[in-house]
Amino acid sequence: MKFDLSNLRGDITGGITAGVVALPLALALGVASGLGPMAGMYGAIVVGFFAALFGGTGPQISGPTGPMVVVLAGLFASLSGDAALIFTAVMLAGVIQVAFGLFGLGHYIRLVPYPVISGFMTGIGVIIIILQLNPLLGHDSPSGTLGALGYLPTALSDVHVINLLLGLGTLALVYSWPARFGRYLPAPLAALIAGTLVAYFALDVPVLGDIPTGLPELHLPTFSGDQMLLVVEAAVILAVLGSLDSLLTSLVADNMTRDRHHSNRELVGQGIGNTAAGLLGGIAGAGATMRTVVNIRSGGRGRVSGMTHALVLLAVALGLGPLASNIPMAVLAGILVKVGLDIIDWSYLKRAHQGPRWDLILMAMVLLLTIFVDLITAVAAGVVLAALSFVKQVASLQIERLRNLPEHLDSDDDKAILERNGDTIALFEFSGPLSFGAAADLGHHVREHSEPGSRILILDFSSMPFLDLSAALAVETIATDARDSGKLLYLAGMNDEVRTVLEKLNGGLPGDGRFRDRSEALRVAETALERRDGDAGGALPAGA
Structure with missing residues (x-):
């Protein structure tokens, strides 16, 4: 000592x-x-x-x-x-x-x-x-x-x-x-x-x-x-x-x-x-x-x-x-x-009145539980509620940033493709790991921002280092919704870990195509739309 x-x-x-x-x-x-x-x-x-x-x-x-x-x-x-x-x-x-x-x-x-x-x-x-x-x-x-x-x-x-x-x-x-x-x-x-x-x-x-x-x-x-x-x-x-x-x-x-x-x-x-x-x-x-x-x-x-x-x-x-x-x-x-x-x-x-209202409510709840119940209940309830509140805030931010409009992209070619095709191609780019709170609302968010004119959905996983069960199930739900509504779903930029999780969970990759990156997925999507328009009534071809 x-x-x-x-x-x-x-x-x-x-x-x-x-x-x-x-x-x-x-x-x-x-x-x-x-x-x-x-x-x-x-x-x-x-x-x-x-x-x-x-x-x-x-x-x-x-x-x-x-x-x-x-x-x-x-x-x-x-x-x-x-x-x-x-x-x-x-x-x-x-x-x-x-x-x-x-x-x-x-x-x-x-x-x-x-x-x-x-x-x-x-x-x-x-x-x-x-x-x-x-x-x-x-x-x-x-x-x-x-x-x-x-x-x-x-x-x-x-x-x-x-x-x-x-x-x-x-x-x-x-x-x-x-x-x-x-x-x-x-x-x-x-x-x-x-x-x-x-x-x-x-x-x-x-x-x-x-x-x-x-x-x-x-x-x-x-x-x-x-x-x-x-x-x-x-x-x-x-x-x-x-x-x-x-x-x-x-x-x-x-x-x-x-x-x-x-x-x-x-x-x-x-x-x-x-x-x-x-x-x-x-x-x-x-x-x-x-x-x-x-x-x-x-x-x-x-x-x-x-x-x-x-x-x-x-x-x-x-x-x-x-x-x-x-x-x-x-x-x-x-x-x-x-x-x-x-x-x-x-x-x-x-x-306290000048800060976030939720923090004041949390503090008051822990205070009352401490006085009238016991300390361990107060601290446990406080930590759980604080953690859930944080997950909700992070999930809201992740969902808000999920859809990239053309002006948010750094590639002129990608912007041009989205601008030419309007709402027929819906691109969703993940900005990082997806919390289970965001995964719960992922399917609803994609449906909300891909109706009614979208014909091809692209999920860009380039910035997602890993995928947990909640996020994988959310992707499966998106794939099911796309299939039921006659849309194509393209997956882009997956690393080996993300691809392995999706394959094992679904018995194979969901969707209609897998691509190296977002740019390749957008080019194939545009080509698919052009073929569809040139062949009246033809079905959209699957991606590579």
Whole structure:
């Protein structure tokens, strides 16, 4: 493993700063997951250390993130808090991420369309905020988004005013903390300390309570029980979501450092980190954008910074229990509301009405599915619909460009032939590979542009490198239509691969003639028409 120690001082400074920023977030996200604040701490320590050690993005800071915690909180509710199965899901997610990296899928995971990413990230931000509304009002939050929303009227009828003011004050302090102080004491940590001190000396509000300290215990995976399907499903979601989150953060780091990350190596590092986190009782993590940005701005550039961040948290965790037990739930809720608000894609929401309407609809659909159904359904539906929309757009362009009128041709002789014969010769030239979306409309397009006076149809395959089943069947349909309507069909410019596909599928080439190129097909077509006109009532001869 290569270590660049040329920026050692900056990496240590950046790592320490990132560790301080990560502390309140790790505690809050651990509580939000249902597994407790120390599970969040161990997740930040283990994922942060191993992802930095084995990953492919130098200044990346990894640890618990909002999207991962939303999945874990849902799993916690579904499994009735069975920690063994939840940690098994975290381990499986890590193994899946390692497989992603080893099979080179890092370059493909980033191909998820932006409206889909924006929709589920905004949805996750909304979920985090919804889950913190009841704690802000002084009540325990039921598991799940719908449960939290359903309990909200009850909480509103019995508001713990002091608890609410403490949470709102925490949120206000996080937003208003002066930037010049943030260099030495990050806003979330300042809010955590201030809120805890005020509550400890002056308020009676719900707090975290007893927290274990010391080194984590080993949690071996459990592969028995009726809930394994839920575990595997959650592991897949965690793996995909964590990979997307990490690689997007890697892109942010690249833009700031003018460097280039290694996608597949990053997935391997994240996978090792999550596998180790599950074994040691930590929640799943991913590359964290805010903490990575803080690290880079504080001087961090290499993997030493991420490892330093983890060691800082480890030192705190070994003696944090007695102090952390006094942290009010409202303070953590206020910090998490800030996390949720930061995850929402405000930049896109402000401009969404100016862009394509379909992208806005897609984003809104993914957002609603994320909040009210689940993440994997939202992302899967979004990717499928985005892909189908893209295929439709490409197909429309391919169909529009299919027919070449004389003025579009580069050969004067070809132009002259088409001009002399008018609509009796219909030439259709493929501009490249034909998508299955365009193939579905190919037969209709040819019929529409070859009626009623066309007598010879020419399909020019010169620019088509290959032919799939959909396109081959479309050609067969054109040949059948031409035969039924008494027209000739000439095929021109086919390479060996295209000709072989058509021959095998149809038991021989369809149509009435095969030619080397478009020019030869046009000359033969004109000759055939002249013979027909010279021999009244004679049939059109087939091509060579």
